Amino acid sequence: MQTLSTDVAIIGAGTAGLAAYRAAREHTDKVLLIEGGPHGTTCARVGCMPSKLLIAAAEHAHHASHNGVFGVDYAAPKIDGKKVMQRVQKERDRFVGFVLKSVDSFPAQHKISGYATFVNQQQLQVEQADGTQLTINAHRIVIATGSSPFVPEFLKSAGDRLLINDDLFELTDLPQSVAVFGPGVIGLELGQALSRLGVKVVMFGASGSLGPLQDEKIRDYAHAQFNQEFYLDSAAKVEHISHQGNSVQVRYQHRDKGLISESFDYLLAATGRRANLTQLRIENADLTLDDLGVPVHDRYTGQCGQSPIFIAGDVSNAIPLLHEAADEGKIAGDNAGRSLKNAADVRAGLRRTPIGVVFTEPQIATVGLSLPQLKQRGEHCYAIGEVSFEDQGRSRVMHKNIGLLRVYGEQGTGLLLGAEMFGPAAEHIAHQLAWVIQMRMTVPQILDLPFYHPVIEEGVRTALRDLNHQLHIGPEMVEKCLDCGPGA
Known part of the structure; x- marks a missing residue:
């Protein structure tokens, strides 16, 4: 040896x-x-x-x-x-x-x-x-x-019709139908993409969670929107899975139809790692x-x-x-x-502001501290500002006016602490919010930064103005204010 x-x-x-x-x-x-x-x-x-x-x-x-x-x-x-x-x-x-x-x-x-x-x-x-x-x-x-x-044991009864994401990318053709188990990041991205490429998709969850979303208001909003494209039940009751020839049979409680059985070409396990x-x-x-x-x-x-x-x-x-x-x-x-020269010479490295993006449409983004993390600090230690993109100017122009952004700030200091978003351009907005959080900027300081018109980012300003008021720092937000530009 x-x-x-x-x-x-x-x-x-x-x-x-x-x-x-x-x-x-x-x-x-x-x-x-x-x-x-x-x-x-x-x-x-x-x-x-x-x-x-x-x-x-x-x-x-x-x-x-x-x-x-x-x-x-x-x-x-x-x-x-x-x-x-x-x-x-x-x-x-x-x-x-x-x-x-x-x-x-x-x-x-x-x-x-x-x-x-x-x-x-x-x-x-x-x-x-x-x-x-x-x-x-x-x-x-x-x-x-x-x-x-990670594939839970009960999914393995799908036999050779069971896929993980590694397997999916080796297929030579798109399937006709797929049952997706796990509405996390991987499940949502692949499930929506397959659906838009003409594949019949039904998505099942167990715990009620949806992607990385922790804010219940945004999670419910996103759940409803995804159901406009494909059937999604984030707290599904699946009774049986069986392998039958070149298909997999799933028996489950459908929200509207009751107990039904459906056949799929494949079962995609997106149940975590x-x-x-x-x-x-x-x-x-x-x-x-x-x-x-x-x-x-x-x-x-x-x-x-x-x-x-x-x-x-x-x-x-x-x-x-x-x-x-x-x-x-x-x-x-x-x-x-x-530490080879000096075992005690172990140094703390830079850990950046947490940022996550799910590339669905609309996109999902999480930045900084989550709402449950803030609640652990105390119910009165934070405030929430929000904006809907349904009537936001640039979003309506592009017909991408679906979405909700919620921003979280610290009472007393006015620091921006975190945000969750389901909406247009979330991958870009998440970066901007992560940068100012890492720079430890207060909400008034961020509002002093430039916002062009008309851009989707004006929605961020609207949410921050709402947060500024909720933090008892600024005045109540004026709805459809003229200095913001039409449809801001």
Whole structure:
């Protein structure tokens, strides 16, 4: 059995692992990057990029929905499912290629292909692709093994008609019908895209939740809007699932029809993800684990207790987003390398204002603190301002006047603390709100910033003016004020 020694060993070459590798190399050249599966990152292969490619096709197919509004009408779209999937896969492979090219540039001696398990806090055993065993002694270890789709046991009765998002992007043609289980981010994005591409979609949830939304008013609004396009029950009562030939049968309580059975080509399980820890033999690392078996760690340093082990990315079970994984990887890799000379030299890294976007139409965005988090602070510690986009000028001009924005501010200080939105241009508005929250700006300071006319962002100003009044800082908002411009 071969034995190697290194300063930093990184398990996993996804977004977090690659960021950790680059950061650690700023301190030492003795770094090993261990990857058991294919390179290319979850985002590029099966996540954000292929899903956005499917959504882009769906948006083009949906143009005819505006018929009768502008005086410019479209014929019903002719959707070639095979060509849709060919473009998704071709462009997906191109994005993966960019990642592979980057990894190829790393020195060969830094890369190990195989699956790692812990022997102790500073030793790993790697089963390499050729079946041979490799022992690695490392002064520091970074766990960046990512996450995998979680499929509840009762869905597995769908047999070979069961899909996860990884499988969906490998289809050569669009199916005729899909039952989507899980109205989270993945389920909503893929479900709406498939529906707009002519696939019959029925979506089931269990807990009543919808995407990342925590504000009940916005969640109810969004739930009603999605039901305009496809059947969605976020608290469904599903009685039975069975595999029948080339289809899957679902028996459930329909809101209007009572108990019914429907047949679908596939069942798509979008029921969340779980940290990739089971194969690591994490128990050998002698770490404190939480209720889900994830190592307890400092989110600002990535360090697991006082151990020489750091954790980053989706495996930390915190915020499963690429930019968060990149930040966590950079912090963990930097501290793993930095602490080689002085074990106490572990520094807090920058954690940015939380921001999340769901690329449905209308889009969903969450920024900063959520409403439940604010309620934990005390019912009288915050105030809420809101705006409907149904009569907002620029939104009506574009016939995208569906949506609601709610902004949250702190009583006393006037600081903007968070926001939730279901509406037009949410991906852009979320960034603007995240920036001013991270800069710790007050609502009056934000209102002093420029707002052009006519733009969707004028709706943000309306919500902030409402919040300013609710915080007892400014006057009551004047409805349809003339200085805002018509339809602001």
